[in-house]
Amino acid sequence: MADPADNLRSFLRTRASLGPEDTVVWWTGKVHAQAPGENHRTLFRFEGFNIGRTEEVPGGYRFLAREAAFYQDPATGTILDTWTDPDTGTDCDVLHVWNDPVNMEMLLDGPRGPWRAPVSEVGDDVMWAQDILLAYPSPLPVAEYPENSADDTYRAAELFQFFCRRSDLDRPELASVPCHFSWVRLSPWLPWMRRGARPGGLVFHCHGTKLGGYDELPEHLRKYVAEHNPEYARAPEAWSAPNVTSWTYFRNRHAG
Template sequence: MFISFLKRAMLFIKAPDSGDLIMRLFSLTTLASSLILAGWLVVPVQAETIDANSAEGYVALNRKIQCSTEDGSPQVFEWSGFGYARVPGEPDRKIFGLLGMNVRQCGQVEDPEKGIGYRLVSREIMLYLDPKTGEVMRTFDNPWTGDANEVIHVANDPVNGRPSFGVAADGSGKTFAYRDVNGQYLINYEIPLFYKNAMGGEYQKYVGGSYHATEIFDFNGDVAELLDASKPVAYPVISWVRLAQWLPWMEMNGRAGMLYFNAMGRKLLNYEQLADALKSEIAENYPEYRAPPPLDDPRRNETSWTYMKKIIDSRQSQESDHAHH
């Protein structure tokens, strides 16, 4: 049947005495309509593209990568990798496996001068794993102190962003910058951190102890998916590197050295795609981490160090109570 249609079309075009031009065009139009209705001829529809060079595009593309262009749409990231210790004068050691997740959502915000933007709210967990067995660590056999340290996993709630807009402080529009390599976008962020340590004293400026670290994030994914205005979510692959001081629960007491973490992951289609170890740990100990905080969450951010401070303070308080009884 399809071949018959094509033959008829060719005859209409070639025949010198097959009627006037208008009739032939009409017949070809009818033929094309028949093909479309029959499902043999597909006319591609050009998807609307987000303009990366506009303020609106800056907001939309960031939302697609970080969360969704739809308000209140929960999204989940997962990552895994390893943590290493570096001490002067000795080889680096792989001391942890890493397995983490972040559950988040975005909501629209408005500013009289900057226009429409968005705010991200999230909470995250990262588990420290035995680097050989992959099991969740409960204690860490510290090779430098000889102690068995109780492991405090990362459980930061909330980890919220400040409102983000497509307009800079000077009123100029922002553009969304990325590298396009064979249809894949590449985006990198380096975030040096240096601020007052939540577990330090009041004189860090004078005697040291400030929190000093660097976070490095990389995103890559399909450019066509990212720029397609009809798709509210992009699904990037991510990588994360962290350079930082010893974790407080390691009780290193000022020993020379540092940690560096390296992990990769991606945005998942849904919560159920999380690794079983994460889902099990969340179900048992962190049930609220199945969903992000509310969009209007007013709380101050939790960091690994403020979270550990709360736990260590609680332990010390309990030890003091036991000592007095």
């Protein structure tokens, strides 16, 4: 898939859809703590979804999306309201992921140059990779948020792999093809964990799949969304910016 247009369309058919319908991907996994001189520890199960839709624009596409994800008890899978830090005994209110929007613009000739998503093929297996390495001024400066932030620069890595079949991509009548994926995230402690400048951070390790629609999400997730943020049952209707992250969501919730 050396041709940028073919590469872009194939990636979108894998990750989302070229059609107008909402696309839902679901994931589940675990969140581990790592800190110098300490054994790794599993803190949470983590389950969530992204719901979005594709719009064609001059020179490429836009993907309009929002996503929700929930920190769960590592033993029972119950969605948590509070969490007790096992090291300090501090009781923390859990702030789940309610990120709206999480939009993407994918252009054949964008600000970073010609489009090309890294891809490998072995037999009928097609494997896409996205390594998103982040470093930018933190939305939570340490001077203002000493309990919630360890650095004035936010540093993290989001590592995705998407898997599909060449035999599906070779069917042009399919606007969307079946897809499974994995996701690893390396990040600082979450702001709501109130760990401040304590050394260490988190490893998120999840796997997931593209669903046939919102109704295919597990019932307990649909119930939780209906009770807390029912607009997450559908993709955004219009493009907006900037994107929301766990850090900006925390800041906005605690503004003033």
